[in-house]
Amino acid sequence: MSPGLRDELKQTKPFESPEAEAALSIARTAAELEHALAQWLKPHGLTPTQYNVLRILRGAGAAGLCRNEVGNRLVTRVPDVTRLLDRMEQTGLISRQRGADDRRFVTTRITRKGLELVDALDRPIVALHGTQLGHLGKRDLRTLIDLLAKARRPA
């Protein structure tokens, strides 16, 4: 029973269950990592979600992706992808084009500007992740990744 999280939150009572402690640990860790990432991205005019969109669209290449598919691939669920993409279109990072064959679809693509931006951020972001989690070492990181994958798959 490491008292780590209880100290951080100045919690007086023990956790009700290991599951509860794990859920809180995950939330806490994610919040710290995301806050740091958000602060780091701010000077570049991006939120973590927008950065996520740029990476998704870079991966999709020239074919682009429809709105729903962008939404599905986001790490964090976003209930209003339309206006998220609106903002990114206004800042020139992405472009959109109504489908010709099936006019229900709107293909979203990354622009040159968006591509240059996300490319430029690759290395420093990897470095950021390194400073955040590098002290764990490869073995621990692998264990952690596998446990989280297992956690997301309710038996």
Added chain:
Amino acid sequence: MSPGLRDELKQTKPFESPEAEAALSIARTAAELEHALAQWLKPHGLTPTQYNVLRILRGAGAAGLCRNEVGNRLVTRVPDVTRLLDRMEQTGLISRQRGADDRRFVTTRITRKGLELVDALDRPIVALHGTQLGHLGKRDLRTLIDLLAKARRPA
């Protein structure tokens, strides 16, 4: 190299580093857990953060806590604790009282209504966590909790 997360996000490229994969895994897992918790809490008129506040103030007992201390103990950083507490005061879950000796402080306490609500939620929330993470088993949960604690402590 378990391809778990890459599949989930339909990602074509491998991760740049184990650290990057871990960061994304943490974010993804936390997002899923929090979304489920938010959905579960909604019928009770609470957000995850508000539920967190109730638990903090229950732990503080009759002495209560000042605004900043509530903010410090939150699992997730909130930049506007004042209005968060405003809303909870309006719904009668907490009460506030300007300090007598030092009038800068405002003591926040949980009300009877808030206490009854959070007490009633204890068991079902533990059950929810159980369904979310119970399949991991005690050994894995302990490993996960310890790794996350280590992750939050940059060497």
Added chain:
DNA sequence: TGACATAAAGTGTTTAAACACTTATAGTGA
């Protein structure tokens, strides 16, 4: 073929997050 279901995207609106700035109170030292 045309009523109905399905799917994709978008809109209206409420609520909360985020951030910079301000007010109020208390300590401190020249």
Added chain:
DNA sequence: TCACTATAAGTGTTTAAACACTTTATGTCA
């Protein structure tokens, strides 16, 4: 003692999250 600093809380305002609802286009099958 009074200017200065520090600390706690609150306010103004912009932006985004969240949710229900609507619009448009395509499939389907009696």
